[in-house]
Amino acid sequence: MRENSTERRSGKKVLVLACSVMEKEIRQFQNGRLEFKFFDYGLHRTPENMAQAIQLEIDKASDEDYEGIILGYGLCSNGIVGITSKKLRLIIPRIHDCISLFLGSVESYQKQSKEFPGTYYLTPGWIDKGQTPVSKFKSYAQAYGEETARWVLHEEMKHYTRIVFIDTGVYPREPYRAIARENAEFLGISYEELQGSPNLFKKLLHGPWGKEFLIIERNQSVRQESFLDL
Amino acid sequence: MTQTKESMNSIYPYLEEDSKTAAPLYQLQKAVVQRDCKTVKELTERMVKEGVDLFRILNQGLIPGMLEASERFRKGEFFIPELLMSSRALKFGLNVLRPLIQERKNRGLAKVVIGTVKFDLHDIGKNLVIILLEGNGFEVVDLGVDVSPEKFIKAVEKNEAQILAMSSLLTSTMSWMKFTIEHLQASGLKKKVKTLVGGAPVTPIFAKNIGADGYCREATSAPSMVKKLLGIKENEGESPFKQDSTRL
Ligand code: B12
Numbered sequence: 001m002r003e004n005s006t007e008r009r010s011g012k013k014v015l016v017l018a019c020s021v022m023e024k025e026i027r028q029f030q031n032g033r034l035e036f037k038f039f040d041y042g043l044h045r046t047p048e049n050m051a052q053a054i055q056l057e058i059d060k061a062s063d064e065d066y067e068g069i070i071l072g073y074g075l076c077s078n079g080i081v082g083i084t085s086k087k088l089r090l091i092i093p094r095i096h097d098c099i100s101l102f103l104g105s106v107e108s109y110q111k112q113s114k115e116f117p118g119t120y121y122l123t124p125g126w127i128d129k130g131q132t133p134v135s136k137f138k139s140y141a142q143a144y145g146e147e148t149a150r151w152v153l154h155e156e157m158k159h160y161t162r163i164v165f166i167d168t169g170v171y172p173r174e175p176y177r178a179i180a181r182e183n184a185e186f187l188g189i190s191y192e193e194l195q196g197s198p199n200l201f202k203k204l205l206h207g208p209w210g211k212e213f214l215i216i217e218r219n220q221s222v223r224q225e226s227f228l229d230l
Numbered sequence: 231m232t233q234t235k236e237s238m239n240s241i242y243p244y245l246e247e248d249s250k251t252a253a254p255l256y257q258l259q260k261a262v263v264q265r266d267c268k269t270v271k272e273l274t275e276r277m278v279k280e281g282v283d284l285f286r287i288l289n290q291g292l293i294p295g296m297l298e299a300s301e302r303f304r305k306g307e308f309f310i311p312e313l314l315m316s317s318r319a320l321k322f323g324l325n326v327l328r329p330l331i332q333e334r335k336n337r338g339l340a341k342v343v344i345g346t347v348k349f350d351l352h353d354i355g356k357n358l359v360i361i362l363l364e365g366n367g368f369e370v371v372d373l374g375v376d377v378s379p380e381k382f383i384k385a386v387e388k389n390e391a392q393i394l395a396m397s398s399l400l401t402s403t404m405s406w407m408k409f410t411i412e413h414l415q416a417s418g419l420k421k422k423v424k425t426l427v428g429g430a431p432v433t434p435i436f437a438k439n440i441g442a443d444g445y446c447r448e449a450t451s452a453p454s455m456v457k458k459l460l461g462i463k464e465n466e467g468e469s470p471f472k473q474d475s476t477r478l
Contacts, residue, residue: 042306045306045309046304046305046306047430047431048304048305049305049306075401075431077399077401077430077431078401078430078431078433096400096401096402097400097402110402113349113402114349117348117349117350117351117376118351118376140311143311144311144315148311148315149311151314152310152311152314152315155314155354155357156310156314156354159351159353159374159375159376160351224401224431224433224436227401228401228404228405229405230405230408230439230440
């Protein structure tokens with residue numbers, strides 16, 4: 001991409017490769033120039049498979065006439081490290097994981113995790129994927145019985161003290177809020193709501209790409225160091 | 231055993247196929263992968279009774295089983311429940327071995343202080359490291375999760391630990407490993423204690439850059455790495471998994 005945004009109406013398309021957990025939040029910024037491809041959210045569990053899956057799509061895209069590629073991923077436990085694009089520039093948000101995107105900035109996520117490290121965040125996307133303690137408990141119980149399910153869920157969640165529901169503004173609020181609250185009650189921990197912000201999503205998809213983003217030039221690889229403040 | 235040698239090797243590559251104990255060791259590996267606590271316990275007890283070397287049971291039975299479970303998790307074939315259940319099965323076997331190993335050594339081999347770094351609450355990997363270190367006869371002080379540098383250093387001092395081990399699963403909290411090592415340096419304790427780091431996002435390069443003494447990709451390598459850092463000789467049935475740990 002020569003220019004610093006995707007706003008220009010004419011010209012080539014920009015390919016967006018992103019995690020399906022943020023599909024709705026991303027699609028709201030379709031401006032006619034974007035083409036989307038969403039990946040299974042399950043890749044977040046296996047960072048070693050993530051890069052491979054994304055690289056495959058990047059390589060396919062090189063044969064087509066795109067202006068550039070936007071990644072809807074953070075560093076995600078090095079899940080994007082090593083990714084290289086031979087022909088097209090890559091735009092990546094300089095974030096560790098998706099929570100910064102949902103909250104709208106790195107700073108607001110940092111503030112939350114410093115004040116309340118024991119927070120488990122839920123967004124409508126994560127709820128739809130069944131990634132809540134209640135749904136996990138149900139699926140564990142189905143596979144291994146209630147007793148084991150209770151033990152597994154306890155091992156998983158015993159240090160958490162708060163569920164935060166992030167309202168990202170693109171889903172009906174009530175049903176999701178109810179589910180999030182039910183999860184906090186189920187675990188016997190506190191419940192809070194935070195208003196998400198579309199700011200970082202918007203900048204990611206439309207530009208301008210300032211210091212909150214990494215621009216990876218052709219033939220360069222994504223590196224862990226670029227995301228760390230050491 | 232119905233398995234052919236070939237299929238056995240491809241799944242469990244660390245087995246000495248030609249020895250008498252190969253079959254029970256293989257069954258032990260399989261029982262860990264299949265999360266079968268009862269079989270793990272019984273097989274371990276039986277092999278101990280039959281006089282199989284303790285470290286052979288450990289390093290060629292229990293540990294390859296756990297390594298296999300952990301590898302399956304990395305590939306996405308196992309989920310958290312399977313992984314936790316394999317860890318629990320492993321513990322059943324280690325509980326049989328631990329008193330015997332400690333008896334042989336007369337006392338705990340060394341003291342390890344361990345925790346997950348500041349602002350990070352992931353502890354499944356760390357708890358597995360603890361199970362393995364304890365099973366190998368080490369004394370472990372577990373500080374839990376969200377552990378500040380100050381807390382790490384206090385615990386090292388109080389317990390006169392020889393090893394400080396840290397786990398981090400968030401790239402956003404990895405830098406706390408560095409801060410903790412800096413604190414250790416400032417407090418003058420760095421010479422007395424060796425640092426060991428791990429967790430999925432930690433790389434050998436990162437570990438080296440922050441001045442850690444050792445790094446392991448897999449929890450199963452932690453016991454042999456700790457021994458290496460302390461200059462303790464490896465035991466019989468030596469662990470074949472050193473390739474994924476680095477002394478830095
Ligand atoms: C399970 C899990 C959880 C569980 C944790 C349960 C628990 N009690 O630990 C739950 C669901 C509660 C959870 C919560 C969160 N998680 Co989480 N989680 C994971 C997941 C899928 C697996 C981690 C795991 O347990 N692996 C299994 C163990 C055995 O592996 P391991 O820890 O790597 O350990 C092995 C080795 O590394 C080594 N090892 C580990 N430590 C040490 C230490 C030493 C000294 C040595 C020698 C070796 C060693 O030994 C182990 C076995 O070989 C990872 C993704 C991944 N695959 O890493 C995300 C992941 C770590 N989580 C992530 C996120 C974002 C979160 C949340 C913020 C999500 C939310 N919605 O709120 C919260 C975090 C809150 C907090 N402050 O910590 C992100 C982190 C991104 C980042 N910032 O870096 C990841 C990478 C997922 C992703 N791609 O988005 N999570």
